[in-house]
Each structure stands twice: as C-alpha cells, then as structure tokens.
Amino acid sequence: MRTADIAQRYLDFFEKNDHVIVPSASLVSDDPSLLFTVAGMVPFIPYLTGVVPSPHPRIADLQKCIRTNDIEEVGKTARHGTFFQMLGNWSFGDYFKEGAIRYAWELLTSSESDGGLGFDEKDLWVTVYETDDEAESIWRDIIGLKPERIQRLGRADNYWNTGQPGPGGPDSEIFFDRGPSYGKDGGPAVDDTRFLEIWNLVFMQDFIENVRSGTEFDITGDLPQKNIDTGMGLERVAFLKQGVENMYESDQVRPVLDRAVELSGRRYGAVHQDDVRFRVVADHVRSSLMLLSDGVRPSNEGRGYVLRRLMRRSVRAMRLLGVDEPVFPELFAASRDAMKVTYPELERDWSILSAAAFAEEETFRRTLAQGSTILDLALGETKKAGGTTLSGSEAFLLHDTYGFPIDLTLEVAEEAGLDVDRSAFDDLMRGQRERAKADARNRKRQFADVSVYRQFRALGETGFAGYTELQTESRVLGIIVDGHPAQTAAEGDVAEVILAETTLYAESGGQVADKGTIVGAGFELDVLDVQRPVAGLISHTVHVDSGSVAVDDHATTVVDAANRRAARQAHSATHLVHAALRDTLGRTATQAGSLNRAGYMRFDFSWAQPLSAETRSEIEDITNRAVNDALEVTTRIVSLDEAKEAGAMALFGEKYGDVVRMVDIGGPWSRELCAGTHVSSSAEIGLVSVVGESSIGASNRRIEALVGQDAFRELAAERTVVSQLSAALKAPRDQLSTRIEELQANLKAAEKRIAQFEAKERAGRVPALAEAAQPVGSYRVAATSLGEVGSADDVRTLALSVRERLGADAAVVAFGGVANGRPIVVVATNDAARAAGAKAGALVRIAAGVLGGGGGGKDDVAQGGGTDASALDAALAAVVSELAGA
Known part of the structure; x- marks a missing residue:
C-alpha cells in the first residue's frame, strides 16, 4: 500500500465520520519559540489550549513535521528521520476517550477492501497511563483487547503536556509487534524496537501547574473542555504495510536512496557504513526539498542554517560514497517525483526549488575545494615538523570556520598517511554543543505561553x-x-x-x-x-x-495619518518592485521576505547572481513607469482557491486561511495575497528610488529602495553633491565621470612614484643599518628604532633586507617603528641564528609585552605591536638582553 494511499484512507475514514479535513500547516511554525512544526499538534495549540476557539468540533489532517534534535542518529535506526508526516484526528469538546479509541481501532483493523489498513488484531498492543482505569476499561471491555496486551506506564511514556502550565492529559499508544526476530517478547514495556509505536491518542483533560520538568508537575484541576489530540506516524505505518525494514525503504523515500546507489556504483545492503550514508542522503534530500517548498532558504542562521546543514550532510555523504560530481539535480528530482502525489506544489514550483538547491550545492563544493587546500597545507606542515597526527584544533577549525566535514578530514589525512586527534576534536565539538544547548535553555525554547490572551480571545x-x-x-x-x-x-x-x-x-x-x-x-x-x-x-x-x-x-x-500614508506608499511599492523583478528576471525571482515602513522598502528574492547595473536600472524604470501610469489598486475578499485560479501570488512561508484578501495593481500585472494597507492608485506612491542591491545568502538577494518624499529627498541630496563636485572639479555634469577617472589615474600614478621613492630611500638605509649591527653573545644583532614609518610592511621590508645583508653568520634583526601613533616591532633571524636557538616568534613576544601588546609568527620572521610607543627603545633593548643571556 503506497504511502499516499495510506494517508488518503485515513482522511477518507475521518471525513466519513464527520471530521473537517484541513490542509497541512507550513513547516515554518507560527509559534515564535519554535523554528519548525515539530509535531502534528503544533498548529492546533491555540485550539487545544482554548486561547482561540476551534472553527470546527472535529478535524483531521496530514501534517508535515521536521525534527533535527537527533540528526546524528539519522540512518542508524529505523525510527530516526528529520522530515516526517503525522496523520491526526482532533476533537475539541466533542467525542473523548471512547470515541478516539473506537475510531483508531476500526481504521487499523478493518480490512483493506473495506477502506481500512488491514492490521491483524493479534499484532497490536496498547499502553495506557498508570492511573487511567477508564482507558484500560475501554480497551478491554469495549474493544475486546486481551488484558495481557494492555500495559500501564508512567508519566515519561504516557502523559502529554506542553512543558509549561496549561492543558495536559494521559495518553494511550498503539504498538505493532514486528516479531521475535526484532527483539524480546513482553510488549512495548520490554522492547520498543520490536514493538513499534504507530499511533498515539492523547486525552487532554487536566490543567497542570508548577511544571518542574517533563514528568514533574502538579495536576490542579479539570479542563473546562476535554479535547482529543491523536497522531499516527505515516512513515512507520507505510514501511510496515509495505513489508520493508525501515522508513528509508518505503516508497516516498526509497527512490532517492536507489538513485544515490546508482550514482555511487555501490550496493545497498553490502556495507553497514555505506547503508547509513545512503539513508542519510535519502532522508536529508527529502527534508531539504520540503523545507525549500515552504519558503526556507539556506543561510547561516536559524531555519536557513538547519536547511544548509541537511543539504551539506547529503553532499558529504555522497562524497564519502565516492561521488565527487554534483548530485542534487538527480537526487532532488527523484524526491520530487516520489512526493508529488501528496504535494503537487513540488512539481509546480520545481524551477524555483531546484534553483535554490543547485546553487547551495555549488556553494558547498567551492567550500570543500577551499577546505581541501587548507587541509593539504596543514597536513604538509605536520609532516614537515615530523608529526604523525593532525591536531584536533586544526580539524575543528576546518569544520567550524570553513564547513569542512570531519569525515572528509579523516579520509584525506589517512590518504596522506596521518592520523587525526579525534579525541581533541570531539572535546571541542562537545563544548560547542554544550554552549549551544545552554543558549537554547536561556532562550527557553518551549511552546510560547499565550494563555494570558485566552479570556480576551474568547470575547471574539x-x-x-x-x-x-x-x-x-x-x-x-x-x-x-x-x-x-x-x-x-x-x-x-x-x-x-x-x-x-x-x-x-x-x-x-x-x-x-x-x-x-x-x-x-x-x-x-x-x-x-x-x-x-x-x-x-x-x-x-x-x-x-x-x-x-x-x-x-x-x-x-x-x-498617525502621515505615517500611514507613507507606509501605504512603501507597501504598494514593494508589490510593484516584485512585479518588475518577475518581468525582468522571470517567475523564478520570487519573494523571500520584505519590510515596509514609512518611506522605505526592503525586498528579498530568490536569485543566485548579483544584478547588473543595467538590470537594476531596468527594474527601477519599470517600477516608476507603473507609478506614472496611475494603475488602479483594488482589493477583493475571495476564497483561496479563487485567488489561486486568478493567478494571485501565494508567497512562500506565508500562511493563508480559506478566505483571503487579494490585491491587484493594474489588474493581473501585480496580483498578490496581502493583508496590508495600500494606496488606491499607483500614482500616489510618487517615486521609487533603488538605493541598494546585495546578497543575503547563497541564493537570495535583497533590493532596498526609498519611496515617496524620502526618495525625492535622497535624489535632491545627490543632485546637490553632483553640483558641488561639478563646481569643485570645474567640469560639466555630463563630464564628471571622465574627470574623476582622470584624477584617479593621476593619483594612482603619483602613488606609484611615491612608492618608488620610498623603496629607494629604504634601500639606501640598508647598508648603514647593517653596519650598525653589534655582537651580542653568539649573534650579530641589528636593533634599531626607525621612528615614524608608513606601515608595518616598511619595517618588515627593511628587517628582511638587513638580515640578507648580514650574510651567513648568526644574525638577528630587531627593528621598531611607529605607524599612525602605534608602535610596531619586527624580528627576523637567519638560518645560523635559528640553529643557535634564536626564534623570531619568541623574541617578538618579549618586545610586544614591553609595548603593552602581543605578537607572534614563525621562527624566521615575526611581528608584534602594542599601545605604548614611548616604550619602543625599551622593547628592543629587551630583545638584545634576551639574546645576550642565551
């Protein structure tokens, strides 16, 4: 039975039993304390807590979910996956325990020919909360389940709550016995690998307070309205019904795994570690595709970071499977085809989704190339120093700063005949995780408590x-x-x-x-x-x-009328810029976020390349022509289906009800779903001036513009600057560019001549500075303060030139100077001096300490500085003293 068929049977069954079927909410959660929809009940929290009245007493749905807290376990077990789907039926003050149990049992055990799922009763076990006599009685006396297949468990297993004061209640879980080959007998209380949970029925009946942990809280009373919250894991039921070993081998996931097998040329089922990698790829590609379809884009923070991590783990796994070529065009297409029956938007929006995915893979491939270069240098230095192990800190730097996976570091190091200090790396990773967990605890990432609004929302x-x-x-x-x-x-x-x-x-x-x-x-x-x-x-x-x-x-x-007027101008201008972008770049340039305030608009859109000056000018021109054309702005309240049929833009990441507000500017030219305030004619916008275009991620760009009076004031200020430049340079406005280019060329030539004079002057000082070198212990030492210098490079150049002039005898050069008021010291040693024990890095740290600063470098040349320029002579004297005592 296909996964999509199981879902449809579920929804058909509950629709037949008077449930309203609602579409899945977005993976991007409304709850401000959650990055994602992590459970099927998340979209219904306002109804379950009573903050918002439910629009229907009975609801059923198929909800998309993402969890990444156990991402390292993906592929290793049958139960860990990042993206999953929960089938749920919900009762808000309608039926309760008996109804929920009857519905679940009927659907699970009815024959497939009668529309059920066809599970054999003898394979099903249930658990109930340790004090829930009522639930046990229903299972035993009404359903007829044998008492030995009903087990009572405590709060950790069979009591649901949000983790904070509010509603809670006991639950009853239904398990499938996979058979003796999967573990010990004795029910789910003994072995939850053999006995796999497939459905959870939550009986929300209690009000809890004084929440101290997931299992420590006080039940202080009954809820005024009892609710049912259930969840059936679609992937788990699917792999059981399809007779395969785990969710990765079910029909919505296996096609990606099979394509990865074909690309790698390796066999699934032959090597355990390879199998784990194949399953990681299958899971992460599907999860990434679904996140992309809900408007998430790869970035370095928040949801975008989670998506980026999933995508890069996929690339890494394929590389460890021996595939170095781009793989996303094949893998994402396989996932699209496997999921499009349930989610047709994947095929509809494929050009947009695939562009974002392919751009991220290309970005990561460049990262891997850069990391490989850095790793090769680190391995070379380790070998040169006679070492056999790359330090854990260097491996961590590659991972944390350059995004270079530890698995690849281990692989490359092994090829080079070296080990990696994995223990030290793991310690650094552990510290990073602990810091992240502490940050998460500080931010109290639980369901947001909005119960304070319940009594007010109840008024309408x-x-x-x-x-x-x-x-x-x-x-x-x-x-x-x-x-x-x-x-x-x-x-x-x-x-x-x-x-x-x-x-x-x-x-x-x-x-x-x-x-x-x-x-x-x-x-x-x-x-x-x-x-x-x-x-x-x-x-x-x-x-x-x-x-x-x-x-x-x-x-x-x-x-505030003036502020509202300017805000309306900015919001309507955003719609015009969006339409102009799509006219110029095509339909794949879709909105990824926006900000509108009085006089200013910011528009983020999906696009991988910087806009040329000509393209940016064209977008601005199209926008202002639309303003000049005084296009009519109209709003209509229509059904969501009507709006989509009319071609209205339903933007990624936005959430819409059954009835929506559609805003047209110039008819269908700009048609979007929008609840914001707008002008009545585009002419009211006045003027749109694009002031910036920049990157905000691998496949996202941002346009910023001033609107209305703010745009006029900006252009007027620029006109004043142009007039001042024209007067100062004695050039007409249309010749300013040419005149400035001439001045830049003259300045560059002058700077080159000055640099030549300075280099000649420095070279002229070298003989005298070398002659001034004095014997100190077993070294010849040139230690001099050069006074005011242009930069640290000037000091370094002189130090290296003097070191060369001092010949093969053990020589140390220690020069100081002051650049922009700050002291600089450079120490250089030759081969003979280093053989005698003089190390530039150690010496420069001594000098820098006197200057009130720090420094470092290699044994042959090092540089430091500080804050006390008056101590420069003392710093150089400290170097000489150190050499005298060596």
Whole structure:
C-alpha cells in the first residue's frame, strides 16, 4: 500500500465520520519559540489550549513535521528521520476517550477492501497511563483487547503536556509487534524496537501547574473542555504495510536512496557504513526539498542554517560514497517525483526549488575545494615538523570556520598517511554543543505561553476598520501589565490594551505597525507597537501618557495619518518592485521576505547572481513607469482557491486561511495575497528610488529602495553633491565621470612614484643599518628604532633586507617603528641564528609585552605591536638582553 494511499484512507475514514479535513500547516511554525512544526499538534495549540476557539468540533489532517534534535542518529535506526508526516484526528469538546479509541481501532483493523489498513488484531498492543482505569476499561471491555496486551506506564511514556502550565492529559499508544526476530517478547514495556509505536491518542483533560520538568508537575484541576489530540506516524505505518525494514525503504523515500546507489556504483545492503550514508542522503534530500517548498532558504542562521546543514550532510555523504560530481539535480528530482502525489506544489514550483538547491550545492563544493587546500597545507606542515597526527584544533577549525566535514578530514589525512586527534576534536565539538544547548535553555525554547490572551480571545475577534478609516470608536476589553491581566493602567505605565475594534494596523506581512494614539475620557495612550499574539486578536502596546485607562472604558483609536500614508506608499511599492523583478528576471525571482515602513522598502528574492547595473536600472524604470501610469489598486475578499485560479501570488512561508484578501495593481500585472494597507492608485506612491542591491545568502538577494518624499529627498541630496563636485572639479555634469577617472589615474600614478621613492630611500638605509649591527653573545644583532614609518610592511621590508645583508653568520634583526601613533616591532633571524636557538616568534613576544601588546609568527620572521610607543627603545633593548643571556 503506497504511502499516499495510506494517508488518503485515513482522511477518507475521518471525513466519513464527520471530521473537517484541513490542509497541512507550513513547516515554518507560527509559534515564535519554535523554528519548525515539530509535531502534528503544533498548529492546533491555540485550539487545544482554548486561547482561540476551534472553527470546527472535529478535524483531521496530514501534517508535515521536521525534527533535527537527533540528526546524528539519522540512518542508524529505523525510527530516526528529520522530515516526517503525522496523520491526526482532533476533537475539541466533542467525542473523548471512547470515541478516539473506537475510531483508531476500526481504521487499523478493518480490512483493506473495506477502506481500512488491514492490521491483524493479534499484532497490536496498547499502553495506557498508570492511573487511567477508564482507558484500560475501554480497551478491554469495549474493544475486546486481551488484558495481557494492555500495559500501564508512567508519566515519561504516557502523559502529554506542553512543558509549561496549561492543558495536559494521559495518553494511550498503539504498538505493532514486528516479531521475535526484532527483539524480546513482553510488549512495548520490554522492547520498543520490536514493538513499534504507530499511533498515539492523547486525552487532554487536566490543567497542570508548577511544571518542574517533563514528568514533574502538579495536576490542579479539570479542563473546562476535554479535547482529543491523536497522531499516527505515516512513515512507520507505510514501511510496515509495505513489508520493508525501515522508513528509508518505503516508497516516498526509497527512490532517492536507489538513485544515490546508482550514482555511487555501490550496493545497498553490502556495507553497514555505506547503508547509513545512503539513508542519510535519502532522508536529508527529502527534508531539504520540503523545507525549500515552504519558503526556507539556506543561510547561516536559524531555519536557513538547519536547511544548509541537511543539504551539506547529503553532499558529504555522497562524497564519502565516492561521488565527487554534483548530485542534487538527480537526487532532488527523484524526491520530487516520489512526493508529488501528496504535494503537487513540488512539481509546480520545481524551477524555483531546484534553483535554490543547485546553487547551495555549488556553494558547498567551492567550500570543500577551499577546505581541501587548507587541509593539504596543514597536513604538509605536520609532516614537515615530523608529526604523525593532525591536531584536533586544526580539524575543528576546518569544520567550524570553513564547513569542512570531519569525515572528509579523516579520509584525506589517512590518504596522506596521518592520523587525526579525534579525541581533541570531539572535546571541542562537545563544548560547542554544550554552549549551544545552554543558549537554547536561556532562550527557553518551549511552546510560547499565550494563555494570558485566552479570556480576551474568547470575547471574539478584534475588528479592524483601518482599511477605510483612520479613527474608530471602541471599547477596552482587556489590559495586560507585566504579563498579567489587570483592571487598570495608570500614567507612566507600559501595558497591552485589547480593544473590540481598532484602526491601528498590526505588524504583519512585512509591514510594520502603525503609529498613533488611543484616547478616551481622562486618558491618552501613546501606541508603541501593535501585534497579533494569537489568531484573531490584536494587542496594542502603549505608554500611558496621561490619566488612567480601565477595562470597559470607551476609547478612540487614532492613526498617525502621515505615517500611514507613507507606509501605504512603501507597501504598494514593494508589490510593484516584485512585479518588475518577475518581468525582468522571470517567475523564478520570487519573494523571500520584505519590510515596509514609512518611506522605505526592503525586498528579498530568490536569485543566485548579483544584478547588473543595467538590470537594476531596468527594474527601477519599470517600477516608476507603473507609478506614472496611475494603475488602479483594488482589493477583493475571495476564497483561496479563487485567488489561486486568478493567478494571485501565494508567497512562500506565508500562511493563508480559506478566505483571503487579494490585491491587484493594474489588474493581473501585480496580483498578490496581502493583508496590508495600500494606496488606491499607483500614482500616489510618487517615486521609487533603488538605493541598494546585495546578497543575503547563497541564493537570495535583497533590493532596498526609498519611496515617496524620502526618495525625492535622497535624489535632491545627490543632485546637490553632483553640483558641488561639478563646481569643485570645474567640469560639466555630463563630464564628471571622465574627470574623476582622470584624477584617479593621476593619483594612482603619483602613488606609484611615491612608492618608488620610498623603496629607494629604504634601500639606501640598508647598508648603514647593517653596519650598525653589534655582537651580542653568539649573534650579530641589528636593533634599531626607525621612528615614524608608513606601515608595518616598511619595517618588515627593511628587517628582511638587513638580515640578507648580514650574510651567513648568526644574525638577528630587531627593528621598531611607529605607524599612525602605534608602535610596531619586527624580528627576523637567519638560518645560523635559528640553529643557535634564536626564534623570531619568541623574541617578538618579549618586545610586544614591553609595548603593552602581543605578537607572534614563525621562527624566521615575526611581528608584534602594542599601545605604548614611548616604550619602543625599551622593547628592543629587551630583545638584545634576551639574546645576550642565551
């Protein structure tokens, strides 16, 4: 049974049983404390906690999930994978334990011909929470499961909670017995490898407080509404139904593994380490493709870093399998074809997704080439010094700074006949992980606690009148001070104010929040920020400038009209720039993020190469022609399906409901789903001036522009500068470029002549400086302060020239100078001096210590500096003293 068929059977079954089927939420979680959707229940947290009323009493879904906390275990076991899919059925105050258990058992054990999954009852075991007599009774007396196949377990295994105060409840898990060849008998309490969990039924009934850990908390009461939260692991059920050993061999993953086998020429099932690498490739390529499809792009931070790590681990694994050529064109295409039945957008958006993937592989291949060069040098130095082991610190530097994988370092070192101090490397890696974990703990990466908003959201959605009005009469529904509900906020307080209706725009879709005030009888509030902490609720962070505001007070929201006008101009300009980009570069240039505020817009888009000056100028020209054409701007509220049929841009990473707001500028020329505020005609934008274009990652670029009056002021300032240059250089405006190029050429020629004079002058000083060398112990030592110098290079050049002139006798040169007010010291030794024990690096550190600084280098030449220029003579004397005592 194909994976897609299993999912469809599940959804069909629950739709037949009065569940509303909802699409998967994005892998990019709405929860600000989570990078990704890590479990099927994450999108439903607001409904499960009661903060937001559920739109339906019964829901079922297939949810995409990503977990990377066990990434090092991927490929080694049957259960570890980064991307996985959870089938879930949800009841919000409707059916409870008996209903959930009946539905699960019926679907699992009904025959395939009747639409079920066809599991044999004798192969299924269940666990229940240790005190849940009700669940055990249902399994035993209603379902008819034999008592010996029902096991009770404690909080660590059979109790669910979010990790903080709020809802929780016991759960019941269903396990499949894979047979005696997979482990010991005795049920899941004995061996959870043989007995594989396939479905978890959470009975959310308790309110918990005083949470001290995942198993230490107090159950303080019952929830007002009991919920059902279930999850069936699609990949686990798929590989069991398909009769294969693990998820990597199931139909949605195996095609990538098979293509990797073909590319490598090695056989799957022959060598354990190779098998692990094949499974890593299969898992990581699929995970990367799904992350790309939800708008994540490779970068060095956050979600982008996770994606980059997955992609680079794939390339590394293929290289260790003997494949040095680019592999993503083959592997990602195989994953697309395996997943497109369930996720047709993978085929629809293939050109965009593949461009990002292929660019990242090319970037990493360049990184590997650079790392290989650095590694070769390090191995050469190790051999030259007579060593047999590359240090762990050098291996870690290659890994941490250059992204060069330790596996490849080990491989290359072995080829060179050297070992790597793996123990020291592992210690450094362990320290890095501990620092990362400590940082994560400091940031308390748990589900965000938004329970404080529950009572306000229960009163209904906040009305937004700001599309057509700048002021509206409203009522204060709630006040939050220091994270807790309050009845009042007094003068000087900073508080959150919840209103029944507002005209103030809450930050979203790249548009920053409105500025403005909230006024009423006896109070005035300065609006500092406006946000949507939970769906349907708008919260105003305010400073109470005067008076006191209380719950139930009448209030008027007043938007700063000038700021709103400029923000509307910037947001509409962003849509124009997006359309101009697609006109110029093609449909693969899609939005990857934006920021709009009064007078300024920033637009990030998927593109691997810098824009030429001509392309940038063309985009700016198309945008401003659209402004000049006074294109009509219209908005319509339509269904999501209608909007997509009309060709509206549904942007990667954005989340949309069933009903959306579609914004047209010039009809279909610019048609996007957008909840922001906009002008009514493109002519109102006034002017768009592109002021910057830069890279923000391997396959992402950023355009920045000023809009409206800000754009005019910028151009006016540039005109003033041009006029001043024209007057100063005595050249007409159209000849300024030529005149500046002439001046640059003259300056370069003058600098070259000066450098020649300085080099000649330095060369002229060499004989006298060499003659001044004095015998010190067993060395000839030239130690001189050169006074003011142009740079450290001048001191170094003289030191090397004098060392050469001193001949083959043991000679040490120690020169100092002052460049830009800071002292510099350079020490150079010849072969004979080094053989006698004089090391430049050690000597320069002595001098630099006197100068209040530091330094270092090799035994033949080293350089240092400090802060105390007046101590330069003393620093050189310290070098001489050290040599005299040697």
